[in-house]
Amino acid sequence: MSPLSFELTTEQRDLRDWVHGFAADIVRPAAGEWDEREETPWPIIEEAARIGLYSFDFLANGFADATGATLAIVNEELAWGDAGITLAIFGSSLAVAGIVVNGTPEQVGEWVPQCFGTPGDIKLAAFGVSEPDAGSDVSSLRTQARYDAVRDVWTLNGVKTWITNGGIADVHVIVASVEPELGSRGQASFIIPPNTPGLSQGRKFRKLGIRASHTAEVILENVVIPGSCLLGGRERLEERLARAREGVRSSTQAAMATFEATRPIVGAQALGIARAAYEYALEYAKERVQFGRPIIENQSIAFALADMATSIDATRLLVWRAAWMAASGQRFENAEGSMAKLTAGETAVRVTEQALQILGGYGYVREHPVERWYRDAKIYTIFEGTSEIQRLVIARAVSGVHIQ
Numbered sequence: 001m002s003p004l005s006f007e008l009t010t011e012q013r014d015l016r017d018w019v020h021g022f023a024a025d026i027v028r029p030a031a032g033e034w035d036e037r038e039e040t041p042w043p044i045i046e047e048a049a050r051i052g053l054y055s056f057d058f059l060a061n062g063f064a065d066a067t068g069a070t071l072a073i074v075n076e077e078l079a080w081g082d083a084g085i086t087l088a089i090f091g092s093s094l095a096v097a098g099i100v101v102n103g104t105p106e107q108v109g110e111w112v113p114q115c116f117g118t119p120g121d122i123k124l125a126a127f128g129v130s131e132p133d134a135g136s137d138v139s140s141l142r143t144q145a146r147y148d149a150v151r152d153v154w155t156l157n158g159v160k161t162w163i164t165n166g167g168i169a170d171v172h173v174i175v176a177s178v179e180p181e182l183g184s185r186g187q188a189s190f191i192i193p194p195n196t197p198g199l200s201q202g203r204k205f206r207k208l209g210i211r212a213s214h215t216a217e218v219i220l221e222n223v224v225i226p227g228s229c230l231l232g233g234r235e236r237l238e239e240r241l242a243r244a245r246e247g248v249r250s251s252t253q254a255a256m257a258t259f260e261a262t263r264p265i266v267g268a269q270a271l272g273i274a275r276a277a278y279e280y281a282l283e284y285a286k287e288r289v290q291f292g293r294p295i296i297e298n299q300s301i302a303f304a305l306a307d308m309a310t311s312i313d314a315t316r317l318l319v320w321r322a323a324w325m326a327a328s329g330q331r332f333e334n335a336e337g338s339m340a341k342l343t344a345g346e347t348a349v350r351v352t353e354q355a356l357q358i359l360g361g362y363g364y365v366r367e368h369p370v371e372r373w374y375r376d377a378k379i380y381t382i383f384e385g386t387s388e389i390q391r392l393v394i395a396r397a398v399s400g401v402h403i404q
Contacts, residue, residue, distance in 0.1 A: 023081030031082035068327030079272025084212030095125035126169035128160035167201020198223035209375035267344030281355035335397035342390035345380035
C-alpha cells in the first residue's frame with residue numbers, strides 16, 4: 001500500500017504543469033467556441049492524441065499510479081480549462097473503466113486500445129447504462145440480452161439515453177439485463193464492436209452545459225454480438241447468477257462497479273470547474289473598483305471568497321482520499337467515493353454561483369466565462385449518480401441499514 005502524502009512528487013508536479021499548460025493554451029481559448037457550436041471538438045482531441053494525452057498508454061499509466069493522484073490531477077487541470085472539452089477528451093475512459101472492472105485480462109488487452117485508436121486514426125468509446133425509464137434506478141433496466149447457445153451469440157434490444165459519445169463511438173459498452181427477475185443482480189456488461197448492425201444513434205441532446213461533449217440516445221435493435229463480447233465471460237456470469245437465484249447478495253454489479261471506480265475522477269472534474277470560477281472571481285474582486293475601492297476590501301466579498309477557497313481545498317482532500325483508496329485496492333466501506341463525488345458536485349455548483357454573484361451583471365453575460373462554468377457545474381450533481389443517490393449510498397454505508 002502506498003503511504004499517504006499530501007505532497008506531490010516531482011513527476012506529478014511536472015504532469016500537473018504540463019496538463020495545465022495544455023488547458024491554458026489549447027482548451028480554455030477554444031472553450032467558448034465549442035460551447036456555442038455544441039459539437040465534438042475533434043481538433044482538440046486530435047491535438048490531445050498527438051501529444052499523448054488521449055491514448056491508451058496515458059490512461060494505463062494513470063491507473064497504474066499507486067497513489068491514485070495522477071488521474072485526479074489531470075482531470076482537475078483539464079476541467080479548469082473547460083469541462084465539456086474535458087469530457088470530450090476523457091469520455092472514452094468511462095467505457096474503459098467498464099471494461100477494466102468487469103472484463104477478463106484478455107478482453108482488456110483486446111478492447112481498451114480500440115477505445116482510443118492512434119493519433120492518425122482516433123477512436124471513441126461510450127458506456128451505456130441509463131434508459132428513458134431507468135436513470136438512478138439501475139435495477140429497472142429494460143435493455144435485454146438473450147443468449148443463443150447453439151450459435152454462441154448474444155442479441156441485445158433496448159434504448160440507452162444520456163450516453164456520452166453515444167452513437168458516434170467506435171466501441172460501446174452496454175449494460176443489459178440477462179435475467180430481469182433478478183433486478184440489478186441479473187445484469188451484465190457487453191462490448192458492441194465497431195460497425196455492428198442494429199446499433200444506431202437516436203436523439204442528440206442539446207444541453208444546459210458541457211456542450212462540447214456529445215450526449216445522445218443509443219438504440220439497439222437486434223444487435224447480435226459474439227459470445228466473447230460478454231465482459232467477464234460466460235462462466236463468471238453463470239456463477240454470479242446462480243448465487244443471485246439462491247438469494248445471496250452480490251457485492252458487485254455491472255454498472256455500480258464501474259461508477260465506483262470513476263467517482264473520484266468525476267469529482268476531480270467538478271473541482272476543476274470550481275477552482276476556475278474561484279480564481280476568476282478572486283482576480284475580478286481585486287480589480288473591480290466600486291465606491292472608491294476594490295470590492296475585495298468589502299467583508300462580504302472577502303468572506304465569500306474565503307468560503308470558496310476552503311470548500312475547494314476540503315473537496316480536493318476528499319477526492320484525493322477516494323482516488324488513493326481506489327488505487328490501493330481499499331473498499332469504500334463508508335462510501336468514500338460517493339462522499340467525494342457528492343461534495344465535489346455540490347461545491348462546484350455553490351462556488352460557480354457565488355463567483356457569478358461577485359461579478360454581478362458581468363457574470364451573467366458571455367463576455368466572461370463564469371456563466372459557462374455555472375452552467376457546466378450543475379451536471380456534476382446529476383450524472384453518474386445524483387446527489388440524492390450519493391447521499392443514499394453514504395447513508396446505507398454508515399448506518400448498515402438498507403434505506404429506501
